[in-house]
Amino acid sequence: MISFESDYITGCHPEILKKLAETNLEALSGYGSDKYSESASKKILEAAGVTDGAVFFISGGTQTNQLIISTMLQEYQGVVAAETGHVAAHEAGAIEYTGHEVLTVPGYDGKLKASDVKKFADTFYNDANHEHMVFPGMVYISHPTEYGTLYTLDELKAIRKVCDEFDMSLFIDGARLGYGLMSFDTDVSLKDIAKLSDVFYVGGTKVGALCGEAVVFTHGNTPVHFVNRIKRHGALLAKGRLCGIQFDTLFTDDLYFNISRHAIEMAELLKEALKEKGYKFYIDSPTNQQFVVLDDSKYEELSKNVAMSFWEKPDESHTVVRLATCWSTTKEDIETLKTYL
Numbered sequence: 459m460i461s462f463e464s465d466y467i468t469g470c471h472p473e474i475l476k477k478l479a480e481t482n483l484e485a486l487s488g489y490g491s492d493k494y495s496e497s498a499s500k501k502i503l504e505a506a507g508v509t510d511g512a513v514f515f516i517s518g519g520t521q522t523n524q525l526i527i528s529t530m531l532q533e534y535q536g537v538v539a540a541e542t543g544h545v546a547a548h549e550a551g552a553i554e555y556t557g558h559e560v561l562t563v564p565g566y567d568g569k570l571k572a573s574d575v576k577k578f579a580d581t582f583y584n585d586a587n588h589e590h591m592v593f594p595g596m597v598y599i600s601h602p603t604e605y606g607t608l609y610t611l612d613e614l615k616a617i618r619k620v621c622d623e624f625d626m627s628l629f630i631d632g633a634r635l636g637y638g639l640m641s642f643d644t645d646v647s648l649k650d651i652a653k654l655s656d657v658f659y660v661g662g663t664k665v666g667a668l669c670g671e672a673v674v675f676t677h678g679n680t681p682v683h684f685v686n687r688i689k690r691h692g693a694l695l696a697k698g699r700l701c702g703i704q705f706d707t708l709f710t711d712d713l714y715f716n717i718s719r720h721a722i723e724m725a726e727l728l729k730e731a732l733k734e735k736g737y738k739f740y741i742d743s744p745t746n747q748q749f750v751v752l753d754d755s756k757y758e759e760l761s762k763n764v765a766m767s768f769w770e771k772p773d774e775s776h777t778v779v780r781l782a783t784c785w786s787t788t789k790e791d792i793e794t795l796k797t798y799l
Contacts, residue, residue, distance in 0.1 A: 460794050461765035462728070464664075465634065465746060465784035470704070471666040471717060477707045481699070488696045489685070490515055495702030501709035502660060502672055506652035510678040514688065515670055515701035519633045520552050521693035522659055522671045527596065528556035528691075529681035530627055530657065535595025537629070538575055540565030542604050544631060559592045567741055568603030572616035579624040597621050600631035601651065602638040606743030611645045618654045630658035634745065636665040636718030642726070643744035652676050662704055666717045666785045670701035717785035721746040724783040727792045735799040740772070746783045751776050763798045 461467050469475070486492035499513035516522040523545050527537050536559035539546045545553050546560045553560050563574040575597055582588050597617060602608055609617075621628045630651055632638075635658070639648055651658050656679060660672040681687065688694040695701065708714040725746045732739070732750060740749040749769060752760065757777045760766070769778040 462781035490698030498705035507649040536592040540570040568605030606747035627656040633661035640718040724787040
């Protein structure tokens with residue numbers, strides 16, 4: 459069995475494991491106050507071109523999304539997201555659990571349009587009864603999206619403009635940010651992400667780390683008593699060094715970007731292999747997630763040797779599956795896959 463099931467199916471990059479072992483017996487302060495967390499924060503802010511921001515390390519993606527949304531919004535506000543957005547579709551109600559509604563707009567290949575957000579906000583404020591409704595207080599997007607697609611710089615600027623017009627913050631979920639930044643088909647840089655968002659995070663769990671996400675508040679806008687609130691949500695690691703050491707390693711010698719580019723290169727080889735065999739793509743993804751339409755009989759046959767993620771059923775006789783590459787994917791993996799295709 460060979461696995462392309464997701465981008466967190468293997469442990470962590472060997473450099474991280476090496477550093478964790480080397481520092482294992484060091485006595486370090488807890489809760490993210492150690493020297494490695496401090497070093498990692500400085501490196502991330504420098505890479506993002508942020509001079510007045512702050513970095514916090516959170517244990518996982520769901521905790522991160524829940525924390526950011528619940529601490530940045532007022533109690534009467536909700537978050538606007540594409541109907542296919544992660545917080546709308548795959549967070550098990552974690553956002554609503556905090557008392558904040560996810561307000562959905564149409565999604566297009568995983569992305570939302572600035573015009574739809576503007577229409578939503580206009581409709582809300584032009585309703586004489588809007589005091590009886592949930593106020594749109596934030597726009598949530600992920601880059602890459604759930605479908606591996608990417609926003610262009612112009613699209614991000616347009617969304618930022620609408621956010622400014624209606625006094626909404628912009629939150630960019632970067633669970634797979636490295637794969638977006640290192641795609642061959644993007645004009646968006648890390649500094650663009652930092653400049654245009656109020657908060658974003660650098661995903662570690664899906665980009666080479668054992669676990670952890672690095673949240674970046676970009677303009678001196680960290681919610682008050684944020685560490686206290688991380689703990690209240692059960693997401694504060696006593697051994698904060700675990701995330702600090704990992705991100706310090708990832709942001710040393712461009713490791714984060716290099717392993718992300720490797721995953722993109724492997725995804726391109728994967729696409730070539732699938733195209734050669736005549737497979738139909740459900741969507742054109744320029745990142746590490748590839749979505750393929752299979753006859754149900756072929757899906758059953760391929761599943762005997764290849765681990766994939768079920769995605770959706772476009773009709774009664776076909777299944778959309780996702781195959782993902784990551785830092786540990788090799789050319790040999792692609793060649794093995796070919797034998798089953």
